[in-house]
Every structure is written in structure tokens, then in C-alpha cells.
Amino acid sequence: MAQLFTPYTLRGMQARNRVVISPMQQSAGVEGMATDWHLAHLARFAMGGAGIVFVESTAVEARGRNTHGDIGLWSDEHIAPLARIADALRRDGAVPAIQLGHTGRKAGMQKWWHGHGPLNETDAARGEPPWTSVGPSALPVGPGWPTPHELSTEEVESLVRHYGVVTRRAREAGYEVLEVHGAHGYLIHQFLSPVANQRSDRFGQQRWRFALDVAEAVRREWPDDKPLFWRVSLADVVDGGMEFDELVGLLSALKERGVDVVDCSSGGGISSYPTQGKSVSNGLLFRAELGKQLREATGLQVMGVGLVIEPQTAEAYLQAGQADLIGVGREALYNPNWPVHAEVALGVNQDYATWPQAYRMYLIRRAAAADALRKADMARSTA
Numbered sequence: 001m002a003q004l005f006t007p008y009t010l011r012g013m014q015a016r017n018r019v020v021i022s023p024m025q026q027s028a029g030v031e032g033m034a035t036d037w038h039l040a041h042l043a044r045f046a047m048g049g050a051g052i053v054f055v056e057s058t059a060v061e062a063r064g065r066n067t068h069g070d071i072g073l074w075s076d077e078h079i080a081p082l083a084r085i086a087d088a089l090r091r092d093g094a095v096p097a098i099q100l101g102h103t104g105r106k107a108g109m110q111k112w113w114h115g116h117g118p119l120n121e122t123d124a125a126r127g128e129p130p131w132t133s134v135g136p137s138a139l140p141v142g143p144g145w146p147t148p149h150e151l152s153t154e155e156v157e158s159l160v161r162h163y164g165v166v167t168r169r170a171r172e173a174g175y176e177v178l179e180v181h182g183a184h185g186y187l188i189h190q191f192l193s194p195v196a197n198q199r200s201d202r203f204g205q206q207r208w209r210f211a212l213d214v215a216e217a218v219r220r221e222w223p224d225d226k227p228l229f230w231r232v233s234l235a236d237v238v239d240g241g242m243e244f245d246e247l248v249g250l251l252s253a254l255k256e257r258g259v260d261v262v263d264c265s266s267g268g269g270i271s272s273y274p275t276q277g278k279s280v281s282n283g284l285l286f287r288a289e290l291g292k293q294l295r296e297a298t299g300l301q302v303m304g305v306g307l308v309i310e311p312q313t314a315e316a317y318l319q320a321g322q323a324d325l326i327g328v329g330r331e332a333l334y335n336p337n338w339p340v341h342a343e344v345a346l347g348v349n350q351d352y353a354t355w356p357q358a359y360r361m362y363l364i365r366r367a368a369a370a371d372a373l374r375k376a377d378m379a380r381s382t383a
């Protein structure tokens with residue numbers, strides 16, 4: 001039995017396999033509301049057999065959005081469309097999961113297809129005006145980027161409480177896995193970095209403080225029977241990222257606060273966006289050996305992600321103890337049926353048993369008909 005397709009249980013959550021659709025921002029939200037685009041986009045991954053499907057980074061407050069199209073959970077009104085998505089994912093056999101994010105000083109950017117720079121007057125004329133971002137210190141992300149408002153101590157404390165409120169909403173929307181976005185140079189990552197965090201209060205003297213307080217606020221509202229994931233950038237752009245030992249210390253402290261899984265991402269710099277001019281060694285490649293070391297050093301479950309293309313590669317990461325869960329991003333955009341195709345490639349379920357019920361009989365007949373056509377072609381060519 002391929003390990004990729006063994007069921008996965010953590011706290012009270014049960015996933016049918018270890019394929020996780022990584023969170024992928026769509027910039028298709030309206031006033032932070034998830035739309036039918038999100039429903040269709042995510043449901044096809046559940047229909048394609050994934051074990052856990054993540055809703056993209058969901059903003060804990062409006063000013064924490066990366067773009068005008070980011071979705072959020074900053075009011076109770078945002079719950080209903082996200083609940084509809086959670087129901088759809090569950091109905092199609094996947095565990096509904098959601099990532100909570102705040103982009104801090106990287107907020108207020110153009111959508112990719114508008115240039116991915118800071119919002120400007122042209123965007124304002126399109127109905128997408130700039131807003132003032134916030135950060136640990138009044139330091140812009142790079143030359144030419146707006147200076148964020150430096151959060152006061154009270155504002156940081158209020159934001160921490162806000163993470164708790166938003167977690168309550170994610171729970172009410174029916175999600176079973178919650179991930180805190182602590183990577184990619186966004187707000188939590190900014191607080192951790194001496195490059196972005198030059199505060200003199202306790203959130204600067206102890207740069208882990210914000211992350212730890214957020215973990216506590218989230219865990220208070222997230223039921224004991226539901227797993228909590230935390231995303232980190234494992235191999236940072238070389239501009240002030242964390243050394244391995246510090247990361248182990250931070251993750252151990254997060255584990256004590258109820259984090260179960262470290263989601264090992266990479267890339268996304270602290271002090272530039274995008275990452276022009278910075279070196280990201282091996283780009284977004286799966287950090288397999290680092291994942292294994294973290295798994296051993298912290299005792300956390302590990303989700304690895306990055307350019308997983310071949311099912312055999314995913315299986316090899318699991319067999320080598322380099323991960324417990326395999327995140328798939330762009331490959332699933334290319335082929336939302338990646339998990340059910342991977343089952344076939346790894347010799348599991350050759351009979352469409354895990355495909356949507358409504359398809360099965362037709363796919364079995366299709367396979368038989370295709371087989372007959374192939375045999376007839378072969379007989380003709382050898383005649």
C-alpha cells in the first residue's frame with residue numbers, strides 16, 4: 001500500500017489520504033467575500049481525491065489583505081460563503097481546511113495581472129485604491145514601497161485578540177483544520193525578523209512574542225479535537241531569515257501552545273517583494289531533508305510542499321520520513337485530478353473506486369471501450 005494513500009488521523013480529524021491541496025490565493029474575492037469561483041476552484045480538488053483541501057490565505061482584517069481580491073473573515077457576514085465551501089469539500093470526501101493570514105507591510109498590492117506592485121492611482125481609478133498597511137516597524141518592504149503604519153503595543157494586542165475572533169468564525173464555518181500563515185515575509189514572519197521588527201516594546205525585545213500570542217489566541221478558540229497547522233518559510237530568501245536552531249526553538253514553543261503540524265514552505269522574502277535580486281536557493285523546491293530534521297528535532301508532524309510533480313516523488317518523501325503530509329499546489333492547478341491519477345500511478349485503486357460516484361460506471365465503460373479500440377488498432381497494424 002502506498003503510504004500516500006493511507007488514511008491520516010490527527011486529533012479528531014480523519015483524512016482519506018495524505019495529499020493536501022496547498023493554500024492558493026485567487027484574488028477573486030469581493031469585499032473579502034468568497035465567491036462561486038472559490039467554490040468551483042476548491043471543490044474540484046475534493047472531487048479529484050485530495051485528503052485535505054486548504055482555502056487560501058484568509059485575511060484576519062481588511063488592511064491585512066495582499067490585494068483587493070483577497071478573501072477574509074473580518075466580519076460575521078464572511079462566514080456563510082466559506083461555510084458553503086466547507087460543506088462542499090466535506091461532501092466530496094475531503095477535510096475542509098483554511099489558512100488565516102495577514103500580509104502586514106506587504107498589504108495593498110496590485111493583483112498579479114495588474115503588475116504586482118504597490119497600488120497606485122491607476123488602480124484607484126479601477127475601484128481598487130491603496131490603503132495604509134501596518135507592520136511591526138515603520139519600515140517599507142523595499143525601495144519604492146509605502147511605509148507601513150507602525151502598530152502600537154495596544155494595536156498589536158488587539159490584533160492578537162482578533163486572531164481568536166476570526167478562529168471562532170472559521171470554526172463556525174465548519175472547518176476542521178486551521179493553519180496560521182507564519183511564512184512568506186507576511187506579518188507574523190515580519191515580527192520574527194530583525195529586518196522588519198525594530199520595536200522596543202515586548203513584541204520587539206522578544207520577537208517570537210507575537211507568534212506565540214497568536215498561537216495561544218487561536219488555540220483557545222480552536223477545539224481540542226481539531227488540528228492546528230503553522231506555515232513557515234524554511235529556506236528564506238537570504239535577507240535575515242531564521243537559522244535552523246532558532247526555528248526549532250520557535251516551533252517547539254508553538255507546539256507547547258497546541259500547534260500540531262509544521263507546514264514547510266519556502267521563499268517569500270522579508271525585505272523584498274517579489275523576490276527580485278534575492279537568492280532563493282532551489283526556489284520553491286520541497287525542503288525534504290530540512291523537513292526531516294525539523295520532524296525529529298520538534299516531534300511535530302511535517303507537511304512538505306514545493307514542486308511535487310510525480311506521485312513517486314511524493315511517496316519517496318513519505319517513505320524516507322521527510323514528511324507526514326504532502327502539499328500540492330501548482331500541479332493541482334494543472335491537474336485537479338492529481339490525487340486520483342496518483343493512485344493509479346502508485347498501483348492503488350485501479351477501479352475508479354475513489355472517483356466521484358456519478359463518474360465511475362462511465363469511466364469503467366470508457367476504459368473497456370478504449371482498450372477494445374487499442375486492441376483493434378494493434379490487430380490492424382499487425383495484419
Ligand SMILES: Cc1cc2nc3c(=O)[nH]c(=O)nc-3n(C[C@H](O)[C@H](O)[C@H](O)COP(=O)(O)O)c2cc1C
Pocket residue numbers: 022023024025026056057099181184231265284305306307308327328329330331
Ligand atoms: C496561485 C498561487 C497562490 C498561492 N497563495 C498562497 C496562499 O494564499 N498562502 C500560502 O501560504 N501560499 C500560497 N501559495 C504557495 C503555495 O501554497 C505553495 O506553497 C507553492 O506554490 C509551492 O508549491 P507547488 O510547487 O506545489 O505549487 C500560492 C501559490 C500559488 C501558485
